[in-house]
Amino acid sequence: SQKIEQNSEALNIQEGKTATLTCNYTNYSPAYLQWYRQDPGRGPVFLLLIRENEKEKRKERLKVTFDTTLKQSLFHITASQPADSATYLCAHPNTGGFKTIFGAGTRLFVKA
Amino acid sequence: DTEVTQTPKHLVMGMTNKKSLKCEQHMGHRAMYWYKQKAKKPPELMFVYSYEKLSINESVPSRFSPECPNSSLLNLHLHALQPEDSALYLCASSQDEVRTSGNTIYFGEGSWLTVV
Numbered sequence: 354s355q356k357i358e359q360n361s362e363a364l365n366i367q368e369g370k371t372a373t374l375t376c377n378y379t380n381y382s383p384a385y386l387q388w389y390r391q392d393p394g395r396g397p398v399f400l401l402l403i404r405e406n407e408k409e410k411r412k413e414r415l416k417v418t419f420d421t422t423l424k425q426s427l428f429h430i431t432a433s434q435p436a437d438s439a440t441y442l443c444a445h446p447n448t449g450g451f452k453t454i455f456g457a458g459t460r461l462f463v464k465a
Numbered sequence: 466d467t468e469v470t471q472t473p474k475h476l477v478m479g480m481t482n483k484k485s486l487k488c489e490q491h492m493g494h495r496a497m498y499w500y501k502q503k504a505k506k507p508p509e510l511m512f513v514y515s516y517e518k519l520s521i522n523e524s525v526p527s528r529f530s531p532e533c534p535n536s537s538l539l540n541l542h543l544h545a546l547q548p549e550d551s552a553l554y555l556c557a558s559s560q561d562e563v564r565t566s567g568n569t570i571y572f573g574e575g576s577w578l579t580v581v
Contacts, residue, residue, distance in 0.1 A: 384567075387569070394553070394575070394577070395574055395575065396555050396572030396574050396575050397508065397555075397570075397572050398572070399569045399570065399571070402567050402569065404567065442507060451513075451520075451521065452510050452521060453510070453570060455507035455508050456507060457507050458505075458507055
């Protein structure tokens with residue numbers, strides 16, 4: 354069955370460093386992957402979408418890559434700030450594309 | 466600020482109560498969703514409405530009853546819930562159903578439900 358995994362449950366980094374979060378998928382080749390940010394007690398907020406024919410996408414300090422050979426997406430936050438502390442969710446459509454499946458998320462803590 | 470509005474933000478109800486969660490969006494989106502999220506878990510899809518018609522029910526117990534009065538509104542009627550139903554209930558919308566490649570899902574802030 355389709356599986357989407359975010360490798361780390363939590364990630365602690367120092368302010369100013371680059372945070373790298375990983376999303377792996379198995380038994381499936383999604384047409385695209387999405388990344389969302391969720392703050393405690395709030396709904397997820399869409400950040401970036403990358404399609405299978407795109408290697409990299411950028412938005413301000415955010416960068417996402419999509420490696421269909423490794424079946425992996427990496428999400429980078431450069432020059433991280435304490436305000437970046439949140440849970441980051443990877444998501445992709447299921448087979449048939451009629452619903453979005455979310456990974457368990459990685460909780461990022463950026464220390465000042 | 467999210468453009469999907471949910472009320473109430475917090476709800477405490479007894480197991481014999483009947484209550485409703487409400488959701489509204491004015492982005493002209495044709496698909497609306499209910500998700501359930503437990504602590505430290507990802508959102509889990511419950512229902513999808515497309516063009517005001519129920520298109521997906523993820524085998525949700527009948528004590529949860531969705532309703533889409535019009536293209537902007539989505540309700541979730543709750544009756545005879547169990548304590549394990551306590552969770553954050555998220556309403557969301559997208560331009561069209563997810564099957565259209567790359568539809569962004571816009572979430573509301575959620576309604577915290579506690580069943581006592």
